[in-house]
Amino acid sequence: MKKILPFILFLSALSGCKNDREMNKKEPKIPSGGYSTPENYSGMSLVWRDEFEGHTLNPSDWKHETGGSGWGNNELEYYQEKNTAVHDGYLIITAEKENVGGKNYTSSRIITQGKKEFQYGRVDIRALLPKGQGIWPALWMLGANATTVGWPACGEIDIMEMIGGDGKDNTVHGTAHWDNGGSHASFGGKLSLAHPKIFADEFHVFSIVWTPAAITWYLDDVQYEVIDTTPSNLSELQNKFYFIFNVAVGGNWPGNPDATTTFPQRMIVDYIRIFQNN
Numbered sequence: 001m002k003k004i005l006p007f008i009l010f011l012s013a014l015s016g017c018k019n020d021r022e023m024n025k026k027e028p029k030i031p032s033g034g035y036s037t038p039e040n041y042s043g044m045s046l047v048w049r050d051e052f053e054g055h056t057l058n059p060s061d062w063k064h065e066t067g068g069s070g071w072g073n074n075e076l077e078y079y080q081e082k083n084t085a086v087h088d089g090y091l092i093i094t095a096e097k098e099n100v101g102g103k104n105y106t107s108s109r110i111i112t113q114g115k116k117e118f119q120y121g122r123v124d125i126r127a128l129l130p131k132g133q134g135i136w137p138a139l140w141m142l143g144a145n146a147t148t149v150g151w152p153a154c155g156e157i158d159i160m161e162m163i164g165g166d167g168k169d170n171t172v173h174g175t176a177h178w179d180n181g182g183s184h185a186s187f188g189g190k191l192s193l194a195h196p197k198i199f200a201d202e203f204h205v206f207s208i209v210w211t212p213a214a215i216t217w218y219l220d221d222v223q224y225e226v227i228d229t230t231p232s233n234l235s236e237l238q239n240k241f242y243f244i245f246n247v248a249v250g251g252n253w254p255g256n257p258d259a260t261t262t263f264p265q266r267m268i269v270d271y272i273r274i275f276q277n278n
Contacts, residue, residue, distance in 0.1 A: 034203030035220040037124045037273075044275040048116055051271045052091040057084065062110045068103040072151070076134075076250030076257075078103035084110060090268050095135065095247045097263040105257075109246035117144045117240040121276040123159060124207045129172075129199035130265035134257030135164035136248035137267045139206055141241040153179040155236030157215060158188065160206035162199060163254035164265075169198040172206065174217030176227050178236045185233075189217065189225030203270060212238060245269065 040046065050061060068078035078101040085092040095107040125139050138161045143154030156177035162169070175188030193199065207218040215237065216226040229237045247267045250256045 031128070031202040034126075034128070035205050036126060036203075037205045037207070037221065039273070041122065041275055043278055044122065045278055047121065047274050047276050048118070049271065049273040050091075052086050052089055052269065054086060056086055057091070057110065061112055061116050063113070063115065065109045065111055068101045070251075071109075071248070073248070073251040073253065075136075075248045076103060077105040077107040077248060079109040079246070080106055081108065083108040090270060091245070093137075093245065093247050093267045093269075095130065095249050095263065095265045097257075105249040105263075107247045107249060109244065111242060111244045113142075113144070113146070113242040115242075117242045118274055118276075119238070119240045120210050120212065121274050122207065122209045124205055124271070124273045124275075125159060126203050126205045126270040127160075128203050128266075128268040128270075129162055129169075130247060130267050131164045131169040131198060131200040132257065132261040132265055133165035134250045134254050134261055135162075135265050136251055136254045137162055137164075138244070138246055138248065139269075140244050142244060143236055144240040144242055152177045152184045153236065155179075155239060155241070157208065157210070157237070157241060159208050159217070164261075165254070166260065169200060170195065172199065172219060174206075174208070174225050176215055176229075176234075176237060178234055180233055187227050191219045191222070191224040203268075243272070 050058065064081045066079050066081065077095065080100065083094045083096065083106055093108045095105060097104065098106050100106050127139065129137050139159045141157040141159065146154035158173065158175040161173045162171065171190050171192040173188060173190045175186055177184065177186045204220055209216045213230055214226055214228055217224055247265065
């Protein structure tokens with residue numbers, strides 16, 4: 001288990017340097033429990049992991065995407081590096097309500113493009129999610145050829161997405177996207193925690209098992225969706241992919257924040273681990 005008390009003190013120090021309004025915000029409670037997955041699986045080898053030790057992202061693995069272009073979804077945030085922190089074994093991506101680059105919100109978006117790209121395997125990501133109307137955390141993948149062929153021809157695998165808000169903070173989605181004869185096609189499913197639990201309460205593990213035959217989605221080792229990837233029109237899903245972690249604010253799918261949405265909101269990632277067959 002990771003150390004919880006130093007992490008809480010770290011968050012307190014972050015907010016302590018803000019103005020009085022921010023200092024009066026309720027500090028988040030970081031749970032010590034939640035679901036975990038093993039560090040090895042029979043017949044598989046661990047080929048990459050990031051446990052987010054140290055104090056910064058490993059530049060050999062990650063880089064930032066920045067800006068406020070809307071990212072094809074009419075999102076409302078401006079992505080910047082300073083909304084990412086690494087402390088005491090956790091990656092913290094924070095969404096804030098602040099004006100930067102003509103946007104009313106800020107957040108971070110980090111990617112492994114050109115650094116860590118994979119074809120097939122089991123992916124386990126342990127994370128604590130934010131909450132609230134208009135908050136859109138995502139742990140996902142794009143085809144390594146995204147910059148040359150564009151989307152959706154590159155393919156997309158969403159390991160986890162959540163659109164926050166009342167009655168939605170307990171549901172995550174897993175989806176695949178591809179190009180079907182020049183048109184966007186997608187397939188996926190969702191799974192909800194039993195009321196009143198939400199994904200901001202404790203850590204959960206979001207997983208896929210990706211083979212040449214299928215992609216299967218799991219929440220805490222419970223399977224909730226699978227897609228057959230053998231048809232020729234799904235060939236995009238047979239290529240190498242890279243990872244993207246981000247917290248969007250607003251957009252076509254979640255809608256905008258409203259009076260019920262509180263800031264800051266944080267997605268906290270404990271680890272990402274990739275296993276492949278021996």
